[in-house]
Amino acid sequence: MSKRLSGKVAIVTGGASGIGAATCRLFAQEGAKGVVVADINEELGMAVANEIQGQGSDAFFILLDVSEEQQWIDAVAATVARYGRLDVTVNNAGMSTWESRKNVEDTTLEIWNRMHAVNATGVFLGTKHSIPEMRKIGGGSIINISSIYGIVGSKGGTSYHSAKGGVRTFTKATAIQYASENIRSNSIHPGFADTGMTAELHAQPDEYARRISQTPLGRMGTPEDMAWGCLYLASDESSFVTGVELPIDGGMTAQ
Numbered sequence: 001m002s003k004r005l006s007g008k009v010a011i012v013t014g015g016a017s018g019i020g021a022a023t024c025r026l027f028a029q030e031g032a033k034g035v036v037v038a039d040i041n042e043e044l045g046m047a048v049a050n051e052i053q054g055q056g057s058d059a060f061f062i063l064l065d066v067s068e069e070q071q072w073i074d075a076v077a078a079t080v081a082r083y084g085r086l087d088v089t090v091n092n093a094g095m096s097t098w099e100s101r102k103n104v105e106d107t108t109l110e111i112w113n114r115m116h117a118v119n120a121t122g123v124f125l126g127t128k129h130s131i132p133e134m135r136k137i138g139g140g141s142i143i144n145i146s147s148i149y150g151i152v153g154s155k156g157g158t159s160y161h162s163a164k165g166g167v168r169t170f171t172k173a174t175a176i177q178y179a180s181e182n183i184r185s186n187s188i189h190p191g192f193a194d195t196g197m198t199a200e201l202h203a204q205p206d207e208y209a210r211r212i213s214q215t216p217l218g219r220m221g222t223p224e225d226m227a228w229g230c231l232y233l234a235s236d237e238s239s240f241v242t243g244v245e246l247p248i249d250g251g252m253t254a255q
């Protein structure tokens with residue numbers, strides 16, 4: 001039976017955990033020819049790749065810090081060396097820490113720069129180095145994981161908001177620049193979800209309840225909720241979709 005990603009090859013950054021790991025698993029289930037689990041966390045990333053291998057799809061782990069350009073060049077080359085093509089890049093790797101959850105005046109330049117290096121520059125580099133390989137096969141799909149915090153503001157997280165907001169319009173610029181080459185670029189904006197990134201924050205009962213109360217559908221998001229959106233945007237079902245921002249947020253930004 002034909003599956004939704006038959007024959008396609010994908011790189012998923014931040015593939016070791018949370019939304020990225022769920023996306024890797026779903027892509028493999030849907031018949032991807034190859035899934036590249038790219039992350040700085042070797043132990044978890046290897047485990048995800050091995051799990052997928054064990055289920056009959058091909059996958060491999062590659063150590064990639066998305067903020068390092070040479071590592072991107074090497075990761076794309078390794079993907080094409082193994083599978084002969086690159087159809088989909090999910091720029092999902094991201095970070096948010098206690099130090100970054102600050103208002104403007106309390107945000108240090110060091111945190112600002114690191115948050116942009118990973119959450120925004122990482123997306124730029126992933127896009128830049130995927131395009132030439134997608135061009136060779138007549139098109140591709142770039143999926144950037146922004147956030148609801150790339151659409152609306154909040155009381156903290158200054159540098160995260162800035163970086164994720166940048167990803168939102170960078171995605172549209174890419175869409176316009178490469179539409180004539182059938183290279184699509186779309187962003188997903190997760191709402192509050194239980195993952196590694198939010199584990200400590202969501203362990204605080206008041207914060208957890210506050211976030212659910214802000215979410216009209218009345219529950220936390222799961223990594224799988226986001227992975228389903230990635231699957232749609234990666235598949236040919238979305239072949240007329242580019243430059244779109246897709247909130248998967250339980251209605252949070254509809255308010």
Ligand SMILES: NC(=O)c1ccc[n+]([C@@H]2O[C@H](COP(=O)([O-])OP(=O)(O)OC[C@H]3O[C@@H](n4cnc5c(N)ncnc54)[C@H](O)[C@@H]3O)[C@@H](O)[C@H]2O)c1
Nearest residue numbers: 014017018019040065066093094147190192193195196197
């Ligand atoms: N969980 C949420 O509530 C939420 C909400 C909105 C947006 N997001 C976004 O979703 C994406 C995935 O995060 P998650 O929630 O699954 O968190 P997570 O912590 O479970 O996964 C993030 C992964 O990114 C990896 N990573 C971090 N820095 C990296 C780097 N420099 N290079 C390569 N890999 C790196 C981590 O090792 C980890 O495996 C992020 O971009 C995040 O900002 C998450």
